[in-house]
Amino acid sequence: MKLTNRLQAIADLIQKDVMVGDIGSDHGYLITYLVEKGIIKKGIASDINEGPVKNCISTIKSYSFEDDVQVRLGGGLTPYHENEIHTAVIAGMGGELIRDIIIESKAVAATVKTFILQPMTGQDVLRQWLIENNYRIDKEVIANEQERFYEILVVTHGQQEETLEPYMSHMKIDEALTYEIGLKMVCDENYEGFIEKKIRKYETIKEQIEKHGKGKNEKLIQTETFLTKLYEVRTCIQTSEK
Numbered sequence: 042m043k044l045t046n047r048l049q050a051i052a053d054l055i056q057k058d059v060m061v062g063d064i065g066s067d068h069g070y071l072i073t074y075l076v077e078k079g080i081i082k083k084g085i086a087s088d089i090n091e092g093p094v095k096n097c098i099s100t101i102k103s104y105s106f107e108d109d110v111q112v113r114l115g116g117g118l119t120p121y122h123e124n125e126i127h128t129a130v131i132a133g134m135g136g137e138l139i140r141d142i143i144i145e146s147k148a149v150a151a152t153v154k155t156f157i158l159q160p161m162t163g164q165d166v167l168r169q170w171l172i173e174n175n176y177r178i179d180k181e182v183i184a185n186e187q188e189r190f191y192e193i194l195v196v197t198h199g200q201q202e203e204t205l206e207p208y209m210s211h212m213k214i215d216e217a218l219t220y221e222i223g224l225k226m227v228c229d230e231n232y233e234g235f236i237e238k239k240i241r242k243y244e245t246i247k248e249q250i251e252k253h254g255k256g257k258n259e260k261l262i263q264t265e266t267f268l269t270k271l272y273e274v275r276t277c278i279q280t281s282e283k
């Protein structure tokens with residue numbers, strides 16, 4: 042099976058031979074790929090909706106993986122027992138929904154060792170909640186699919202380290218959250234592209250304010266401060282790549 046760049050980046054973060062639960066599995070491509078490639082021996086796929094569960098069952102059947110992958114109907118972590126899964130993948134949903142899924146099933150979540158989270162929106166709402174609730178972001182990766190950048194977080198239990206990555210050591214956690222640039226990003230060309238896209242967005246906003254605004258208003262000052270920080274991060278990424 043060939044995965045999209047986004048799902049491939051998620052698959053690359055799964056440790057060998059752990060028990061994986063794919064929450065919101067849809068067609069079940071991720072779990073099927075993991076078993077097909079021998080990364081895991083067994084896994085569980087679950088989804089809140091019947092249609093995706095049916096699609097997942099049919100994918101699993103087409104690979105004859107019925108003995109290796111269980112498919113369950115149910116929301117969030119509710120179809121799982123405590124200590125049943127080592128790694129929970131929750132991908133392709135909003136950050137607020139991912140947060141609510143973890144809150145809803147505190148006891149199960151407490152026994153999950155690693156979460157691979159891929160929020161489509163509300164990334165920093167999720168990051169903020171995680172670090173305020175004794176979850177720790179250990180690593181973050183950007184996946185690039187046709188110039189759309191997806192943020193993927195590897196999360197474990199424990200307190201977030203105060204020290205950020207070397208390319209943003211001049212920043213505090215609060216600032217990194219405000220500027221929406223991640224806390225533990227792998228510093229590669231995808232991350233550079235992600236920052237570059239943000240720079241283009243805020244340069245356009247600045248141009249628009251300068252064109253239509255009156256003088257140096259608060260919005261312009263805020264945008265310029267934001268851009269200065271993004272330029273600093275870009276310079277640090279480029280320097281650390283050499």
Ligand SMILES: C[S@@+](CC[C@H](N)C(=O)[O-])C[C@H]1O[C@@H](n2cnc3c(N)ncnc32)[C@H](O)[C@@H]1O
Nearest residue numbers: 064065066067088089090093115116117132133
């Ligand atoms: C956009 S798809 C993402 C599928 C896959 N995880 C991926 O990243 O490609 C979202 C899936 O999550 C399911 N879903 C939405 N809310 C859910 C919840 N609370 N619990 C479990 N599944 C959910 C939907 O039915 C849908 O199949």
